[in-house]
Amino acid sequence: MARLERLILSGQPHHVIQRGHNRDPIFFHEDDYLYFKEYLKSGADRYGVSIHAYVLMTNHYHLLATPVDGDSFSGMIQMLGRLYVRHINKTYERRGTLWEGRYKASLIDADDYLFRCMRYIENNPVRARMVRKPGNYIWSSYNRNATGGVDPLVQSHFLYTSLAATLGGRIRSYKALFNTSDSPEGLDAIRNATNGGWVLGSEEFRNRIAHRTRARVGPLPRGGDRRSDKYKLKG
DSSP, rough: OOOOOOOOOOSSEEEEEEEBBBGGSSEEEEEHHHHHHHHHHHHHHHHHHEEEEEEEEESSEEEEEESSSHHHHHHHHHHHHHHHHHHHHHHHHHOOOBBBOOOOOEEBBBHHHHHHHHHHHHHHHHHTSOSSSSOOSBSSSSHHHHHHHTTOOOOHHHHHHHHHSSSHHHHHHHHHHHSOOOHHHHHHHHHHHHHHOOOOOOOOHHHHHHHHHHHHHHHOOOOSSSTTTHHHHOO
């Protein structure tokens, strides 16, 4: 079966994930996280990617980011992979690939899902039972977004900036988002969209993206006429 082309749109936030080969670790020492962030920042600056949220887990990483054009993610991740894999292989005297395969990306309806995805990403260590609170995990954007800490890797999305007129107000509003637990259905919606490369958003948003790109924005429907106009629209 032919592999679907990624749906990447400039100026739109996307949830990006990449895992280690066979889900093996991609970080082995504290220095590795620091090098990874340095290389990621260099790639984001060079290729025009604004990173709004991230988490670096033991064997994978998540980003919520907006590309300046359709090639931004590919350029950034290729640069990151080249530099970081070289660092890992040299440091630990290993060979071969570090990654499971291509990165996965899901285009996000910012109005409905930006903060849900940010919470999903920054709560990842809590769901993995690595820490009790997201602020206890230092390899994520939570402390920047929820406490005002310094993190050059992060650039605020305009919806984050719109939370309040002052930094203190934005911090309080953002932190309050974590008082609400995500439903299993909500978590599955984010996971399924990212793993499948589908658009995550309202039906109206998905239809608009489908009309704009003439691309599939969701999985094939079960049964029915797959050649129908309805299928072509919603994918």
